[in-house]
Amino acid sequence: MDLINIKNLFFKYQKTEVLENVNLTIKDDDFLAIIGPNGGGKSTLLKLILGLLPLQSGTIEKNIENNQVGYVPQNTNLNIDFPITALEVVLMGHISSKKRLFGYSKDEISCAIESLNQVGMKDFANKKIGDLSGGQRQRVFIARALCSNPKIMLLDEPTASIDVQGQQEIYELLRELNKSICIVVVSHDLSILLNYAKNVAHINRSLVYHSLAEVQKNVTLADDHLCEVELLSALGKTQICCNHVH
Amino acid sequence: MFEILQYSFIQNALIAGILISIAAGIIGTLVVVNKITFLTGGIAHSAYGGIGIAIFLGIPVLFGATVFAVLTAIIIAIITLKNRSRIDAIIGMMWASGMAIGIIFVDLTPGYNVDLMSYLFGSIIAVSSEDIIYMTLLDIFIISIVVYFYKEILSVSYDSEFASLRGINVKFFYTLILILSALCVVAAIKAVGLILVIALLTIPTYLAETFATKLSSMMIISSILATMFTISGLVVSYFYDISSGASIIMVAVVALGVVKLIKYKK
Numbered sequence: 001m002d003l004i005n006i007k008n009l010f011f012k013y014q015k016t017e018v019l020e021n022v023n024l025t026i027k028d029d030d031f032l033a034i035i036g037p038n039g040g041g042k043s044t045l046l047k048l049i050l051g052l053l054p055l056q057s058g059t060i061e062k063n064i065e066n067n068q069v070g071y072v073p074q075n076t077n078l079n080i081d082f083p084i085t086a087l088e089v090v091l092m093g094h095i096s097s098k099k100r101l102f103g104y105s106k107d108e109i110s111c112a113i114e115s116l117n118q119v120g121m122k123d124f125a126n127k128k129i130g131d132l133s134g135g136q137r138q139r140v141f142i143a144r145a146l147c148s149n150p151k152i153m154l155l156d157e158p159t160a161s162i163d164v165q166g167q168q169e170i171y172e173l174l175r176e177l178n179k180s181i182c183i184v185v186v187s188h189d190l191s192i193l194l195n196y197a198k199n200v201a202h203i204n205r206s207l208v209y210h211s212l213a214e215v216q217k218n219v220t221l222a223d224d225h226l227c228e229v230e231l232l233s234a235l236g237k238t239q240i241c242c243n244h245v246h
Numbered sequence: 247m248f249e250i251l252q253y254s255f256i257q258n259a260l261i262a263g264i265l266i267s268i269a270a271g272i273i274g275t276l277v278v279v280n281k282i283t284f285l286t287g288g289i290a291h292s293a294y295g296g297i298g299i300a301i302f303l304g305i306p307v308l309f310g311a312t313v314f315a316v317l318t319a320i321i322i323a324i325i326t327l328k329n330r331s332r333i334d335a336i337i338g339m340m341w342a343s344g345m346a347i348g349i350i351f352v353d354l355t356p357g358y359n360v361d362l363m364s365y366l367f368g369s370i371i372a373v374s375s376e377d378i379i380y381m382t383l384l385d386i387f388i389i390s391i392v393v394y395f396y397k398e399i400l401s402v403s404y405d406s407e408f409a410s411l412r413g414i415n416v417k418f419f420y421t422l423i424l425i426l427s428a429l430c431v432v433a434a435i436k437a438v439g440l441i442l443v444i445a446l447l448t449i450p451t452y453l454a455e456t457f458a459t460k461l462s463s464m465m466i467i468s469s470i471l472a473t474m475f476t477i478s479g480l481v482v483s484y485f486y487d488i489s490s491g492a493s494i495i496m497v498a499v500v501a502l503g504v505v506k507l508i509k510y511k512k
Contacts, residue, residue, distance in 0.1 A: 050411060071411055082279055082404055083458040092401045092408060102393060128459040144408075 001028045002063060003152050003182055004049060009058035011044055018044050022058070022207045028151065031178045033197035033212075034186045040204040042186045043074065046154050070145030070153035070181075072138070074160065080130040086140045087125040090115055093147030115143040119173060135166030142173065152182040159189050171196045250484060255371055259490070262373040263476035265381040266437045266446070269388055271469025273430035274447035275454070275461065276392075276423050279403050283448055285322060285424065288337035290431040290440040292318045292344020297365055297435075298351030308380055311432045318344060319428035323421040368439030368491030370480065377436055384433050388426055392465070399423065400461050437476070438491040446472060449498040453505055475501065 002025050009022040018041045026032060034042050047053040049060060050071055062069075070093075090112040091104055104112075116122045119139040129137060138158055145153050155174070159167040167189060174183050175196050187193050194200075200210045250256050277286050293315040300310020318340060326333050352362070364372065392399065401409035402419040410416045427447075434443040450471035451464065458464035479494030486493075 052407065052411070067413075071408065073405070073407060079404060081455060083455060083461050083464045084400070084404055085459055088400065088460065089404070091397075092405065092412065094412075102396075104397070126459070 002026070003028050003030075004063070005059075005061040006049075007059045007061070009045075009048065009055075009060065011041070011048060011053070011056050017205065019048075019203075019207075020205045022203070024201060024207060024209065026152065026182060026184060028182050029178070030182050030184070031174070031196060031198040032182075032184045033193045033200045034184065034203060035188070035190060035193070035200060036203040042203050043156055045203060045207075046156055046184075046186055049154065064151045067148055068151045070148060070150030072141045072145050072153065072155040072158055074156040074186075082129065084129050085126050086116065086121060086129055086132065087112055089129055089140050090144045090147055093144035112143075112147055115146040116140070118146060118177075119143045133166070134162045135169060138162060138166075138170055139173065142170075142177075146177075150181060152184065153177065154184045154186075156186045157188065158185060159187065255373075256480075256484070258373045258375065258378060259370045259480055260477065261378055262370055262381060262437055263480055263494075264473050265378065265385050266434050267450075267472035267476045268385050268469045269381070269430045269433055270443075270446045270472045271450055271454075271467075272388055272392055272465045273427050274451040274472070275465045275468050276399065276403065277427055277447050278451040278455070279461065279464075280423060282424070282427070283444060284337050285326070285333070286427045286431060286447060287444045288341040288344075289315055289318050289322065289424070289428045290435075290443050291341045292347075293428070293432055293435065293440055294349075294365065295344040295347035295351075296432075298348030302351040302355045306376075308377065308432065308436075311435060312429065314344070315428035315432050316425055319424040320421060323417075323424045327417055327420065364439070365435060366439045366441050367489055368435065368437050368442060370437040370490045370494075373436050381433050384429055388430065391422070391426065395419065395422070396462070403461070438494055442491045442495050445495045445498060446475075449495075449502050450475065453502055456505070456509070471501075472498075 004024075004026040006022060006024040009019055010017070011019040018039075022041075022045065024045075034045065036042050044053065048055065049062075050069060051066060087109070091108060093115070094108050094111070113122060113125060116125055119142050121136060121139045121143060124132060124136060124140075129140065132140065142153075142155075142158075158174075159170055162170065171193070174185065177183060185193065185197070194212065197212055200212055202208045202210070251260075277283055293311045295318075296311040296314025297307050299314065300307045303310070322336065322340060325336050361369075398409070398414050398419055399422075401412065401414055402416050403423075406416045406420070409419075430447070431440065431443050434446060438446050450468040453471055454464045454467035458467055475498040476494050479497040480490055482488070482497060483490040483493040
């Protein structure tokens with residue numbers, strides 16, 4: 001099933017064109033990697049899908065409710081001094097239900113703890129968010145997105161400023177989650193990402209879409225050596241051709 | 247030393263100090279975590295415009311300052327929500343123009359020789375029973391709002407983008423936090439004055455941040471610390487005959503220095 005259908009999308013900040021005629025379909029079992037240079041429009045596309053930025057031209061058709069879209073923002077390292085526990089961060093993820101006079105309901109708390117359990121962070125529920133490591137904090141933010149039972153989860157640079165070990169763990173977790181929900185990751189960590197993603201969208205103003213099975217076939221043709229730089233530039237072109245010799 | 251408690255002006259000063267400390271602990275926490283200390287400073291100084299107008303019109307000063315400060319808070323909220331990157335210039339303008347309005351209106355008031363210093367630096371010894379009633383009502387108002395909207399205020403303060411995705415009206419709560427700060431600042435003017443109020447909002451909170459894991463516990467710890475500083479500052483000011491506002495702040499500064507030194511040695 002198609003969850004999201006983007007057609008002829010254009011977007012500018014003041015006079016700078018950021019997205020140009022973007023077309024993209026996201027299926028319900030997809031693990032989509034969105035890659036591309038800085039300022040290429042990756043985060044802008046994500047924010048348009050979420051509705052954090054207003055549509056200027058083109059359409060984004062969603063076959064799901066807005067609150068079934070989970071979101072893990074970039075820069076989870078901001079606001080580290082804030083006095084808030086991991087559990088409270090996850091509790092933010094609940095869809096605003098009936099107003100209570102004070103505090104959180106038992107259901108909300110047990111659901112939040114279940115989300116933390118799912119990402120392996122249950123034991124850290126009452127820790128201050130700033131005392132966790134970057135990777136642990138990222139898991140908490142994934143748990144917050146899980147709290148609303150999303151059909152699709154959008155993650156903006158989830159492994160920026162996390163060590164390699166932590167990055168791998170995050171992607172393992174996403175692969176696990178991908179069994180039941182659609183995952184869309186904006187990222188720079190190309191080499192790791194390509195082991196997990198099913199499809200790749202390269203954005204540099206315009207979008208080029210690749211099914212990863214096809215990319216890997218072409219890459220292995222070259223020789224045993226995988227050149228990340230070359231791969232990145234290849235993904236930016238519509239045609240993939242890898243016969244560079246080192 | 248307990249014989250000083252017989253004087254009713256000392257009793258009033260102590261009660262006012264505690265009431266203001268409670269408000270300063272709660273609001274100071276919101277101000278510090280939202281990083282709007284200087285926005286609040288701007289509101290505090292522009293409140294002087296309200297004081298001047300109130301003196302000119304012959305209406306209660308606290309009332310004039312409240313109305314003016316709340317209006318300033320709303321204007322600042324509207325402007326900063328539209329253009330966040332110009333915050334510092336806007337604060338500077340509001341800050342100075344509010345004070346200018348106040349001074350002009352005091353000048354225009356015939357035969358009135360206002361003690362400007364008592365508003366700038368506070369005179370908690372001169373707190374009246376009406377002031378105490380006003381402060382009590384204000385505390386009740388602030389506590390009820392913060393308790394009722396705790397979840398929303400927490401979400402907006404921690405991650406406003408995510409809060410808006412969850413259907414929380416971020417602009418409303420941002421404005422609400424600024425209005426609450428304006429009310430708190432006006433109440434604190436009597437005790438520590440509008441120049442020193444920023445220290446009462448930030449020092450206890452900054453200290454509490456090192457101990458608190460939750461926003462609510464940070465508010466409670468800040469209120470307790472602010473109360474301790476206010477009472478010891480009052481005692482110091484009585485025995486050494488120095489300004490109450492300044493001695494309250496200096497007690498807080500010394501406590502901050504000691505705690506930071508102990509932490510640093512560890």
